[in-house]
Amino acid sequence: MEAYKQCRNWIRPRKAGITGRVNDSRVIAVESIEKAFPPALSGWRALLQPVAKPTERALSGVSFKVGAGEAVALMGPNGAGKSTLLRILATLIIPTRGRATLGGFDVERNGAEARKQFGYHTGGDEGFYTRLTARENLTFFASMNNITGARAVERISRISAWMGLGDDLDRQVRTLSTGMTHRLGLARAMLHEPGILLLDEPTRSLDPVAASEFRRLLKEEIVRREGTTLLFASHTPREVEEIADRVVILADGRVVANETPERLCASAATRTLDEAIGRLVRQPMHVESLP
Numbered sequence: 001m002e003a004y005k006q007c008r009n010w011i012r013p014r015k016a017g018i019t020g021r022v023n024d025s026r027v028i029a030v031e032s033i034e035k036a037f038p039p040a041l042s043g044w045r046a047l048l049q050p051v052a053k054p055t056e057r058a059l060s061g062v063s064f065k066v067g068a069g070e071a072v073a074l075m076g077p078n079g080a081g082k083s084t085l086l087r088i089l090a091t092l093i094i095p096t097r098g099r100a101t102l103g104g105f106d107v108e109r110n111g112a113e114a115r116k117q118f119g120y121h122t123g124g125d126e127g128f129y130t131r132l133t134a135r136e137n138l139t140f141f142a143s144m145n146n147i148t149g150a151r152a153v154e155r156i157s158r159i160s161a162w163m164g165l166g167d168d169l170d171r172q173v174r175t176l177s178t179g180m181t182h183r184l185g186l187a188r189a190m191l192h193e194p195g196i197l198l199l200d201e202p203t204r205s206l207d208p209v210a211a212s213e214f215r216r217l218l219k220e221e222i223v224r225r226e227g228t229t230l231l232f233a234s235h236t237p238r239e240v241e242e243i244a245d246r247v248v249i250l251a252d253g254r255v256v257a258n259e260t261p262e263r264l265c266a267s268a269a270t271r272t273l274d275e276a277i278g279r280l281v282r283q284p285m286h287v288e289s290l291p
Helices: 002-011 043-051 082-089 111-115 134-144 149-163 178-190 208-225 237-243 261-268 273-282
Strands: 028-037 056-066 071-075 097-102 118-122 196-200 229-233 246-251 254-259
Touching (some): 028 082, 056 082, 056 097, 056 254, 071 082, 071 208, 071 237, 082 196, 082 229, 134 149, 149 178, 178 208, 208 229, 208 237, 237 273, 246 261, 246 273, 254 261, 254 273, 261 273
Parallel strands (some): 071 229, 071 246, 196 229
Antiparallel strands (some): 028 056, 028 097, 246 254
Protein backbone atom coordinates (compact mmCIF):
# COMPACT_ATOMS: atom_id res chain seq x y z
CA MET A 1 0.00 0.00 0.00
CA GLU A 2 2.83 2.36 0.90
CA ALA A 3 4.52 1.68 -2.44
CA TYR A 4 1.23 2.48 -4.21
CA LYS A 5 0.96 5.82 -2.39
CA GLN A 6 4.54 6.66 -3.32
CA CYS A 7 3.80 5.85 -6.96
CA ARG A 8 0.69 8.06 -6.88
CA ASN A 9 2.70 10.89 -5.36
CA TRP A 10 5.37 10.49 -8.02
CA ILE A 11 2.98 10.83 -10.97
CA ARG A 12 0.78 13.56 -9.45
CA PRO A 13 1.62 16.80 -11.28
CA ARG A 14 2.08 20.16 -9.68
CA LYS A 15 -0.95 22.32 -10.41
CA ALA A 16 -0.35 25.45 -12.41
CA GLY A 17 -2.37 28.04 -14.24
CA ILE A 18 -6.05 28.82 -13.72
CA THR A 19 -9.40 27.48 -14.83
CA GLY A 20 -11.85 29.35 -17.05
CA ARG A 21 -10.49 32.21 -19.17
CA VAL A 22 -6.78 31.62 -19.70
CA ASN A 23 -4.33 34.52 -19.37
CA ASP A 24 -1.07 32.56 -19.74
CA SER A 25 1.05 34.18 -22.45
CA ARG A 26 1.70 30.69 -23.90
CA VAL A 27 -1.60 28.91 -23.34
CA ILE A 28 -0.73 25.95 -25.59
CA ALA A 29 2.71 24.39 -25.32
CA VAL A 30 3.69 21.31 -27.35
CA GLU A 31 7.08 19.90 -26.43
CA SER A 32 8.73 17.11 -28.46
CA ILE A 33 5.46 15.19 -28.91
CA GLU A 34 5.75 11.75 -30.49
CA LYS A 35 2.95 9.32 -31.23
CA ALA A 36 3.14 5.80 -32.64
CA PHE A 37 0.36 3.28 -33.25
CA PRO A 38 0.43 -0.53 -33.60
CA PRO A 39 0.33 -1.68 -37.23
CA ALA A 40 -3.09 -2.48 -38.71
CA LEU A 41 -3.56 -6.25 -38.62
CA SER A 42 -6.21 -8.48 -40.17
CA GLY A 43 -7.58 -11.96 -39.59
CA TRP A 44 -6.52 -13.75 -36.43
CA ARG A 45 -3.54 -11.41 -36.12
CA ALA A 46 -5.96 -8.62 -35.22
CA LEU A 47 -6.28 -10.30 -31.81
CA LEU A 48 -2.65 -9.33 -31.17
CA GLN A 49 -3.14 -5.65 -31.96
CA PRO A 50 -3.81 -4.51 -28.35
CA VAL A 51 -0.40 -5.82 -27.32
CA ALA A 52 1.46 -5.23 -30.60
CA LYS A 53 4.46 -2.92 -30.52
CA PRO A 54 3.60 0.61 -31.76
CA THR A 55 5.70 0.95 -34.89
CA GLU A 56 3.54 3.17 -37.12
CA ARG A 57 4.78 6.67 -36.32
CA ALA A 58 2.27 9.54 -36.68
CA LEU A 59 4.18 12.32 -34.89
CA SER A 60 7.96 12.71 -34.53
CA GLY A 61 9.12 15.35 -32.07
CA VAL A 62 6.56 18.08 -32.72
CA SER A 63 7.15 21.30 -30.75
CA PHE A 64 5.52 24.76 -30.91
CA LYS A 65 3.67 27.28 -28.74
CA VAL A 66 0.46 29.27 -29.17
CA GLY A 67 0.04 32.58 -27.33
CA ALA A 68 -3.10 33.91 -25.64
CA GLY A 69 -5.65 35.17 -28.14
CA GLU A 70 -3.63 33.89 -31.10
CA ALA A 71 -5.15 31.99 -34.03
CA VAL A 72 -2.82 29.27 -35.35
CA ALA A 73 -3.50 26.90 -38.24
CA LEU A 74 -2.18 23.36 -38.66
CA MET A 75 -1.61 22.51 -42.31
CA GLY A 76 -0.02 19.68 -44.26
CA PRO A 77 -0.87 16.70 -46.46
CA ASN A 78 -3.18 13.90 -45.39
CA GLY A 79 -1.46 11.69 -42.83
CA ALA A 80 0.84 14.49 -41.64
CA GLY A 81 -0.43 14.13 -38.06
CA LYS A 82 -2.74 17.14 -37.69
CA SER A 83 -5.77 15.28 -36.34
CA THR A 84 -3.59 13.06 -34.15
CA LEU A 85 -2.02 16.12 -32.54
CA LEU A 86 -5.43 17.73 -31.90
CA ARG A 87 -6.71 14.49 -30.36
CA ILE A 88 -3.71 14.45 -28.01
CA LEU A 89 -4.40 18.05 -26.98
CA ALA A 90 -8.08 17.16 -26.49
CA THR A 91 -7.00 14.34 -24.10
CA LEU A 92 -8.61 11.70 -26.36
CA ILE A 93 -5.32 9.82 -26.82
CA ILE A 94 -2.02 10.01 -24.97
CA PRO A 95 1.36 10.73 -26.56
CA THR A 96 4.03 8.05 -26.81
CA ARG A 97 6.64 10.59 -25.71
CA GLY A 98 6.79 14.31 -25.04
CA ARG A 99 4.56 16.72 -23.19
CA ALA A 100 1.73 19.12 -23.98
CA THR A 101 0.04 21.67 -21.72
CA LEU A 102 -3.10 23.78 -22.02
CA GLY A 103 -3.18 26.80 -19.75
CA GLY A 104 -0.33 25.26 -17.76
CA PHE A 105 -2.05 21.90 -17.22
CA ASP A 106 -0.44 18.74 -18.58
CA VAL A 107 -2.91 16.96 -20.90
CA GLU A 108 -1.71 13.53 -19.82
CA ARG A 109 -1.02 13.91 -16.11
CA ASN A 110 -3.69 16.49 -15.30
CA GLY A 111 -6.32 15.80 -17.95
CA ALA A 112 -9.31 16.79 -15.79
CA GLU A 113 -7.99 20.33 -15.32
CA ALA A 114 -6.76 20.54 -18.92
CA ARG A 115 -10.27 19.70 -20.18
CA LYS A 116 -11.66 22.75 -18.37
CA GLN A 117 -9.44 24.96 -20.50
CA PHE A 118 -10.64 24.04 -24.00
CA GLY A 119 -13.57 23.38 -26.28
CA TYR A 120 -13.19 20.79 -29.07
CA HIS A 121 -15.11 20.70 -32.35
CA THR A 122 -14.63 18.73 -35.57
CA GLY A 123 -16.11 19.08 -39.02
CA GLY A 124 -17.20 15.43 -39.01
CA ASP A 125 -19.75 13.54 -36.92
CA GLU A 126 -21.09 15.94 -34.31
CA GLY A 127 -22.35 13.23 -31.93
CA PHE A 128 -25.70 14.90 -31.30
CA TYR A 129 -28.93 13.13 -30.39
CA THR A 130 -30.75 13.88 -33.61
CA ARG A 131 -34.32 13.27 -32.36
CA LEU A 132 -33.82 15.79 -29.57
CA THR A 133 -34.02 19.53 -30.19
CA ALA A 134 -30.96 21.73 -30.34
CA ARG A 135 -31.91 23.20 -26.96
CA GLU A 136 -32.28 19.75 -25.38
CA ASN A 137 -28.89 18.71 -26.74
CA LEU A 138 -27.19 21.82 -25.39
CA THR A 139 -28.88 21.35 -22.01
CA PHE A 140 -27.59 17.78 -21.85
CA PHE A 141 -24.03 18.72 -22.80
CA ALA A 142 -24.12 21.68 -20.40
CA SER A 143 -24.94 19.27 -17.58
CA MET A 144 -21.92 17.19 -18.60
CA ASN A 145 -19.87 20.31 -17.82
CA ASN A 146 -21.65 20.78 -14.45
CA ILE A 147 -23.71 23.68 -15.82
CA THR A 148 -27.33 23.25 -14.73
CA GLY A 149 -30.50 25.14 -13.81
CA ALA A 150 -30.76 28.88 -14.39
CA ARG A 151 -27.06 29.09 -15.21
CA ALA A 152 -27.50 26.61 -18.07
CA VAL A 153 -30.58 28.42 -19.37
CA GLU A 154 -28.76 31.75 -19.40
CA ARG A 155 -25.61 30.33 -20.98
CA ILE A 156 -27.52 28.49 -23.72
CA SER A 157 -29.64 31.55 -24.50
CA ARG A 158 -26.64 33.87 -24.73
CA ILE A 159 -24.40 31.59 -26.80
CA SER A 160 -27.25 30.56 -29.12
CA ALA A 161 -28.07 34.19 -29.85
CA TRP A 162 -24.40 34.88 -30.43
CA MET A 163 -24.15 31.91 -32.85
CA GLY A 164 -27.36 32.81 -34.66
CA LEU A 165 -29.20 29.72 -33.43
CA GLY A 166 -32.06 31.43 -31.63
CA ASP A 167 -34.79 30.62 -34.17
CA ASP A 168 -33.68 26.99 -34.50
CA LEU A 169 -33.17 26.03 -30.85
CA ASP A 170 -36.46 24.14 -30.60
CA ARG A 171 -36.07 22.18 -33.84
CA GLN A 172 -34.91 18.57 -33.88
CA VAL A 173 -31.24 18.36 -34.81
CA ARG A 174 -32.02 16.01 -37.71
CA THR A 175 -33.96 18.84 -39.40
CA LEU A 176 -31.07 21.33 -39.23
CA SER A 177 -28.86 22.16 -42.22
CA THR A 178 -25.19 21.17 -42.18
CA GLY A 179 -24.20 24.77 -41.56
CA MET A 180 -26.56 25.11 -38.58
CA THR A 181 -25.33 21.80 -37.17
CA HIS A 182 -21.77 23.13 -37.34
CA ARG A 183 -22.89 26.23 -35.45
CA LEU A 184 -24.54 24.00 -32.88
CA GLY A 185 -21.31 22.04 -32.50
CA LEU A 186 -19.37 25.24 -31.95
CA ALA A 187 -21.97 26.41 -29.42
CA ARG A 188 -21.53 23.15 -27.54
CA ALA A 189 -17.75 23.61 -27.49
CA MET A 190 -18.18 27.14 -26.06
CA LEU A 191 -20.77 26.32 -23.36
CA HIS A 192 -18.23 26.35 -20.52
CA GLU A 193 -16.57 29.52 -21.86
CA PRO A 194 -13.16 27.97 -22.56
CA GLY A 195 -10.08 30.08 -23.14
CA ILE A 196 -8.86 27.68 -25.86
CA LEU A 197 -10.68 26.30 -28.90
CA LEU A 198 -9.43 23.25 -30.82
CA LEU A 199 -11.01 22.72 -34.25
CA ASP A 200 -10.37 19.91 -36.73
CA GLU A 201 -11.29 21.01 -40.27
CA PRO A 202 -14.27 23.05 -39.01
CA THR A 203 -15.65 24.02 -42.44
CA ARG A 204 -15.41 20.56 -43.99
CA SER A 205 -18.65 19.72 -45.89
CA LEU A 206 -19.94 23.32 -45.68
CA ASP A 207 -21.01 25.14 -48.82
CA PRO A 208 -19.02 28.28 -49.76
CA VAL A 209 -21.52 30.72 -48.22
CA ALA A 210 -21.83 28.79 -44.95
CA ALA A 211 -18.05 28.31 -44.78
CA SER A 212 -17.44 32.04 -45.26
CA GLU A 213 -19.91 32.93 -42.51
CA PHE A 214 -18.40 30.33 -40.19
CA ARG A 215 -14.91 31.79 -40.76
CA ARG A 216 -16.21 35.27 -40.01
CA LEU A 217 -17.77 34.00 -36.78
CA LEU A 218 -14.48 32.42 -35.71
CA LYS A 219 -12.25 35.40 -36.49
CA GLU A 220 -14.46 38.36 -35.60
CA GLU A 221 -16.52 37.04 -32.71
CA ILE A 222 -14.58 34.24 -31.02
CA VAL A 223 -10.95 35.28 -31.50
CA ARG A 224 -11.10 39.08 -31.70
CA ARG A 225 -14.08 39.86 -29.47
CA GLU A 226 -13.73 37.09 -26.89
CA GLY A 227 -9.94 36.78 -26.98
CA THR A 228 -10.16 33.00 -27.35
CA THR A 229 -7.00 31.16 -28.37
CA LEU A 230 -7.63 29.14 -31.53
CA LEU A 231 -5.74 26.14 -32.91
CA PHE A 232 -7.33 24.59 -35.98
CA ALA A 233 -6.47 22.13 -38.74
CA SER A 234 -7.35 23.03 -42.31
CA HIS A 235 -6.68 22.05 -45.93
CA THR A 236 -7.95 25.38 -47.29
CA PRO A 237 -5.32 28.11 -47.85
CA ARG A 238 -7.97 30.83 -48.20
CA GLU A 239 -9.45 29.85 -44.85
CA VAL A 240 -6.04 29.96 -43.20
CA GLU A 241 -5.24 33.37 -44.70
CA GLU A 242 -8.53 34.77 -43.39
CA ILE A 243 -8.26 33.38 -39.84
CA ALA A 244 -4.70 32.49 -38.86
CA ASP A 245 -2.05 34.74 -37.38
CA ARG A 246 0.48 31.95 -37.83
CA VAL A 247 0.76 28.61 -39.65
CA VAL A 248 2.40 25.40 -38.43
CA ILE A 249 3.06 23.07 -41.37
CA LEU A 250 3.41 19.35 -40.64
CA ALA A 251 4.84 16.73 -42.98
CA ASP A 252 5.53 13.11 -42.06
CA GLY A 253 4.78 13.92 -38.43
CA ARG A 254 7.33 16.75 -38.19
CA VAL A 255 7.14 20.54 -38.14
CA VAL A 256 8.65 21.85 -41.37
CA ALA A 257 7.59 25.50 -40.95
CA ASN A 258 6.14 27.75 -38.28
CA GLU A 259 5.47 31.33 -39.42
CA THR A 260 2.95 33.93 -40.49
CA PRO A 261 1.31 33.31 -43.90
CA GLU A 262 3.11 36.33 -45.36
CA ARG A 263 6.57 35.26 -44.19
CA LEU A 264 5.96 31.68 -45.34
CA CYS A 265 5.34 32.97 -48.86
CA ALA A 266 8.44 35.17 -48.67
CA SER A 267 10.63 32.31 -47.37
CA ALA A 268 9.40 29.94 -50.06
CA ALA A 269 9.64 32.65 -52.75
CA THR A 270 6.01 32.15 -53.83
CA ARG A 271 3.06 34.45 -54.32
CA THR A 272 0.38 32.26 -52.74
CA LEU A 273 0.16 30.25 -49.51
CA ASP A 274 -0.91 27.19 -51.49
CA GLU A 275 2.32 27.26 -53.51
CA ALA A 276 4.39 27.93 -50.39
CA ILE A 277 2.96 24.92 -48.57
CA GLY A 278 3.62 22.65 -51.55
CA ARG A 279 7.22 23.82 -51.80
CA LEU A 280 7.88 23.57 -48.06
CA VAL A 281 6.41 20.07 -47.84
CA ARG A 282 8.50 18.86 -50.78
CA GLN A 283 11.67 20.66 -49.65
CA PRO A 284 11.45 21.33 -45.89
CA MET A 285 13.33 24.41 -44.74
CA HIS A 286 13.86 25.89 -41.31
CA VAL A 287 11.73 28.98 -40.76
CA GLU A 288 12.18 30.99 -37.58
CA SER A 289 8.97 31.30 -35.56
CA LEU A 290 7.76 34.53 -34.08
CA PRO A 291 8.64 35.16 -30.41
